[in-house]
Amino acid sequence: MAQLSRDEVEHIAALARLHLTEEEKNVFGTQLSSILDYVAKLQTVDTSAVKPLDHVLDVKNVTRNDEVKPYGATSRTLIIENFPGQTGDLLSVPAVFEQTTENF
Amino acid sequence: MSDLNKLNIGEAQKKLVAQEISSRELTEACLTQARSVNSDLNIYLELWETEALKEADKIDAARARGDELGALAGIPIALKDNLLFEGHEVTAASKILKGYRAAYSATVVQRLRAAGAIFVGRTNMDEFAMGSSTENSAYGPTKNPWDPTRTPGGSSGGSAAAVAANTCLAALGSDTGGSIRQPAALCGVVGTKPTYGRVSRYGLMAMASSLDQIGPFTKTVKDAAQILQVIENDDPRDSTSVVLEETTVPDLIPKDIRGLKIGVPKEYFISGIEPDVEKLVRDAIKKLENLGAEIREISLPHSDYGLAAYYVIMPAEVSSNLARFDGIRYGARAKEVKSLYELYTKSRGEGFGNESRRRIMLGTYGLSAGYYDAYYNQAQKVRTLIANDFREAFKDVDCLVTPTSPTVAFKLGERFADPLTMYLADIFTVSANLAGVPGISVPCGTVEKEGKPLPVGLQFMARHFGESTMFRVAHVYEQANNSNNNKSV
Numbered sequence: 001m002a003q004l005s006r007d008e009v010e011h012i013a014a015l016a017r018l019h020l021t022e023e024e025k026n027v028f029g030t031q032l033s034s035i036l037d038y039v040a041k042l043q044t045v046d047t048s049a050v051k052p053l054d055h056v057l058d059v060k061n062v063t064r065n066d067e068v069k070p071y072g073a074t075s076r077t078l079i080i081e082n083f084p085g086q087t088g089d090l091l092s093v094p095a096v097f098e099q100t101t102e103n104f
Numbered sequence: 105m106s107d108l109n110k111l112n113i114g115e116a117q118k119k120l121v122a123q124e125i126s127s128r129e130l131t132e133a134c135l136t137q138a139r140s141v142n143s144d145l146n147i148y149l150e151l152w153e154t155e156a157l158k159e160a161d162k163i164d165a166a167r168a169r170g171d172e173l174g175a176l177a178g179i180p181i182a183l184k185d186n187l188l189f190e191g192h193e194v195t196a197a198s199k200i201l202k203g204y205r206a207a208y209s210a211t212v213v214q215r216l217r218a219a220g221a222i223f224v225g226r227t228n229m230d231e232f233a234m235g236s237s238t239e240n241s242a243y244g245p246t247k248n249p250w251d252p253t254r255t256p257g258g259s260s261g262g263s264a265a266a267v268a269a270n271t272c273l274a275a276l277g278s279d280t281g282g283s284i285r286q287p288a289a290l291c292g293v294v295g296t297k298p299t300y301g302r303v304s305r306y307g308l309m310a311m312a313s314s315l316d317q318i319g320p321f322t323k324t325v326k327d328a329a330q331i332l333q334v335i336e337n338d339d340p341r342d343s344t345s346v347v348l349e350e351t352t353v354p355d356l357i358p359k360d361i362r363g364l365k366i367g368v369p370k371e372y373f374i375s376g377i378e379p380d381v382e383k384l385v386r387d388a389i390k391k392l393e394n395l396g397a398e399i400r401e402i403s404l405p406h407s408d409y410g411l412a413a414y415y416v417i418m419p420a421e422v423s424s425n426l427a428r429f430d431g432i433r434y435g436a437r438a439k440e441v442k443s444l445y446e447l448y449t450k451s452r453g454e455g456f457g458n459e460s461r462r463r464i465m466l467g468t469y470g471l472s473a474g475y476y477d478a479y480y481n482q483a484q485k486v487r488t489l490i491a492n493d494f495r496e497a498f499k500d501v502d503c504l505v506t507p508t509s510p511t512v513a514f515k516l517g518e519r520f521a522d523p524l525t526m527y528l529a530d531i532f533t534v535s536a537n538l539a540g541v542p543g544i545s546v547p548c549g550t551v552e553k554e555g556k557p558l559p560v561g562l563q564f565m566a567r568h569f570g571e572s573t574m575f576r577v578a579h580v581y582e583q584a585n586n587s588n589n590n591k592s593v
Binding site: 009014016019031043083 | 190191204205206207208300301314340344406408409411412413415416423427430431432433434435436437441443444445447448449450452453454456458461462464465466468469472478479481482483484485486487488489491523524538539540568
């Protein structure tokens, strides 16, 4: 039975940049463990003779010339209007190098 | 006059072209119905009434002038809330995108607009397309028009219900593991998932990029073919979209299936199907035989692993695709945070619902160091085996027939507490996405529960780009069964 430990749940949440409450850590841990249990049946399949399926269709790399094409003016305005923080036309964000509490 | 919303696209077009009805009348009938059911059923997150009527008037004026009009001119269509329509709010039914306005229009939206379609509103869905019941929406669940104590299925539950309740003549949805076909089955409408690569995904909020496809909900199979004809074909903005050798032509759907070889995969008829559902599907297969098709039992030996492979691969791709929601460029940004790290974790932790966070974590785990080979890589190898099963089957038969869903619409809240039980709703639909083959669900009857009839869906699948075969058999079955009986609420 794949039972995720509390440490593992916290590690995954940190990798995924997701805040979880203490309650959620418990509940999610149990739910994820039962799902992992279900998908464990994949281990019983003999895949020694197969490669991973990288694409369902028989298509190759699609390329185009590296040309600059102008983007719509309306789109640009909408992109800027969607900024959660704005200074003129610029996206404003918290300063990155101040006060980090990262500890891993 | 007020029953115009019950027409299908084919019927509406005849009347519009003959100028018996106007697009305004048709659109008004749909909007009136939408307004009258929405507080009970919660189908639409937003109705674009003023704009829709304005567009309808433009089409009517153009028609009166004798201008050349597009293939879907004046037809009211709804959009799932994960399809971008420039300038309009679009949220994937999540809090994290509340108030976000699309900076561009999806290719499918542009193509429908160019064909003259009228967009009536955006429909409810499971948040970020994660779910099989539309209960994971941050804006409340949608109720099934056939029985409002039950779910419409998901994740495109709003779009399915929108058509079933006659609030529009068609709706677009997206299908990653069954999210068009399953709600279509539960709501008694036609739901189509094209071959992977047939329809551009540009402007569809990505869930799992190797599995997602956009497709229509319609009242008839011919309507579905008509919509596909407008939205399909390669798009330079989606490098996974393909130049089609032949496009869909609704009028050329051959009218009989004599001699068509239809495979019945035996693995799709073992435990878990409700007996009444199985009986209707078996009856439908008999009907196909009576119509001249040759029915053969076949095997898709790795079917039992489809759901497991899906629930490793899909969350992995989800964890990657949803990394963009970090509170920086768009979407909700957490306040009162002490660091960049906290800005990320709080924005995402607060903005995403439970199912979204569960699947992101599942995917992160399956891709993480030490687990990648056992989970993601192994699942992708099993996927090769599943895709091979279909390839082998299509050497002997022209298409496959199966149930779409193991059950009829289940009650709201019934499966919500246990994710794994909810995942089992997709057991017959996921393999088509894993293999990239097209699939369609058509109504094949109803089962009565607590005095209410509940729809059952019949699924057809064909080889890659075999939509013409798939539409042919679905259309012939539908006509013989007279099964386009959609609910009028």
